[in-house]
Amino acid sequence: EEEQKNISLLINAYQESELPQKKIKLILMGNGKDKAMITSKVKALDVEDMIEIIPFSTNPFAYINASKFTVLTSRFEGFPMTVLESLACGIPVVSVKYQNYEDGVIKHEDNGLLVENHNPDILANAFNRFITDEKLYLSCKANAKQSVLRFSVDHIAKQWETLIND
DSSP, rough: OHHHHHHHHHHHHHHHHHHHTTTTTTTEEOOTTTTHHHHHHHHHHTTTTTTEOOOOSSSSSHHHHTTEEEEEEEBBOOOOOOHEEEHHHOOOEEEEEOOGGGGGSSSSTTTTTEOOOOOOOHHHHHHHHHHHHHHHHHHHHHHHHHGGGGGGGHHHHHHHHHHHOO
């Protein structure tokens, strides 16, 4: 849904980035109420061959694991589960500073890139950095899994156990 997910920003930044020229596709997953509008935007920009819109899946991990990186362009999020899922798979994230981004899940230039919201040029530059700066990309990729260990079931269970026992 455009109001929350800000997909227009994502599409505009993708189109401005080097990703289409490098034949790196953008996969959008979902069935939100704005799907027709987003599909029309993709057609109007003539990027249908590079942006694929697929239905929502309860098991997106095949797509996540095949990704170079994932992207979050939301204006606001409660707790960003898609970011956790990506990082847990060892896939770094490019994210805008959404409302509540201070949750600390994404650490700029450690497990992903965190950029200002509302500016497709800045977001496109972040995409390009992950394609052109291999050292940065590999560092973020190497840090991705360990960066979310504090959210693992085992870690949370131990915290609950400590809380209950105290």
